Amino acid sequence: MAEIKMQDRGQTTWKDQIRQAVDSTMSNPLIRDFQTFRDDLKQKAIDVWERGKDLTYQLTGTNYKARGNKLGTAYEKGAIYNELERRTRDQRDTQSETRKPDTNRPDSTQSDHERNQELSGHANSTTKQATNRIDRTTETNRTSQSARQSSLSEDLERFKQQQRDQQRTISRDAKRRAKPLQRADKDRQSKDNRRTAKDKQRPTGQQQHVENPKRQPKPDRSRDYGPSR
Incomplete structure (x- = not known):
């Protein structure tokens, strides 16, 4: 991360x-x-x-x-x-090649023609050695370059795989955390639906509280029995 x-x-x-x-x-x-x-x-x-x-x-x-x-x-x-x-x-x-004795040193008894042939052969061999060294260096560079490219591709693929695993883990945790909330929302919605259905079943003009009936006034009986004593 x-x-x-x-x-x-x-x-x-x-x-x-x-x-x-x-x-x-x-x-x-x-x-x-x-x-x-x-x-x-x-x-x-x-x-x-x-x-x-x-x-x-x-x-x-x-x-x-x-x-x-x-x-x-x-x-x-x-x-x-x-x-x-x-x-x-x-x-x-x-180092071992440089320490070898020089056996190709020209001999004074040799003719100029033979000496020129040896020198030309020595030059050809030197050119071949240089070519071989260049080829070997080129192959080494190509091998190291291919190894680095393969390592970079492997690292990139490993990094992508880690990102995919982290995304799966995050989505899985989010779903796990959302389940209780969804369940609570469903329960709350069902309760609201039941309350709405009960309210619809009640009559429209029904009074929830019955009012106390008004008290009737007591009749005046003083006229029937005469004046009160």
């Missing part, structure tokens, strides 16, 4: 900040081990540590943190370690 509110206000969530920092760190080809990876993220105000089978990222000085599997497949422990190991292996191969 906090992420949804921040996105509605147009703010960047802490998960997006962590993703951007990790992407910036991994774009640096000099990051080849986990310690360097951790130090570079530390400079970007991101703390990272191993926790079980995954990594945990946290904004420095806050309680906002998330595990790698919650950010995407490209931010999990396995993906980070595999990329760092690949870079270390490529560096080791490059």
Whole structure:
């Protein structure tokens, strides 16, 4: 809910900040081990540590943190370690190639024609190596780009599913809360209907309260019996 509110206000969530920092760190080809990876993220105000089978990222000085599997497949422990190991292996191969003795050094006894052929062959091999490296780098970039795109699509689908679940929960709670009110309205309506029906059954000119009959005046009997004594 906090992420949804921040996105509605147009703010960047802490998960997006962590993703951007990790992407910036991994774009640096000099990051080849986990310690360097951790130090570079530390400079970007991101703390990272191993926790079980995954990594945990946290904004420095806050309680906002998330595990790698919650950010995407490209931010999990396995993906980070595999990329760092690949870079270390490529560096080791490059250093071993530079340390090999130069067996293609031209011999003074060779003729100019033979020397030119060797040089042309060496140039072709160098071109092939550069082409192979470019192809391998392109394939790596495509793989990482496809992995990031898949992780973003998975995160978007997971976010949509969370929104649908929250909407179902809200509608279900609203229906549950509305049932007692609807029942009370029905009872009140039925009572009003019964009262209206009773009022209709009563005669129109009937008086609800019967008035007390007027008292008749007492007859004057003094005339019959003579004057009173």
